[in-house]
Amino acid sequence: xxxxxxxxxxxxxxxxxxxxxxxxxxxxxxxxxxxxxxxxxxxxxxxxxxxxxxxxxxxxxxxxxxxxxxxxxxxxxxxxxxxxxxxxxxxxx
Numbered sequence: 001x002x003x004x005x006x007x008x009x010x011x012x013x014x015x016x017x018x019x020x021x022x023x024x025x026x027x028x029x030x031x032x033x034x035x036x037x038x039x040x041x042x043x044x045x046x047x048x049x050x051x052x053x054x055x056x057x058x059x060x061x062x063x064x065x066x067x068x069x070x071x072x073x074x075x076x077x078x079x080x081x082x083x084x085x086x087x088x089x090x091x092x093x
Contacts, residue, residue: 056075057072057075060072060075
């Protein structure tokens with residue numbers, strides 16, 4: 001499909017894993033700073049967001065077992081579209 005050699009595909013895939021070397025520590029620092037300013041509000045908000053995500057993906061297998069691959073993909077795409085739309089509505093100048 002992409003006409004890549006095995007080595008090239010491996011290097012491309014490994015770059016995503018290597019991104020964790022920077023992203024995870026940076027996320028921890030941002031989390032510590034946010035906890036200092038917002039405290040328990042952010043923790044409770046995060047629990048609510050995770051509960052909604054878990055509920056959404058927990059219902060997906062009951063929709064259609066035959067389409068188990070496409071339905072999560074569509075759900076993810078809708079979430080990405082919604083986040084982009086929110087950025088346009090609330091944060092455009």
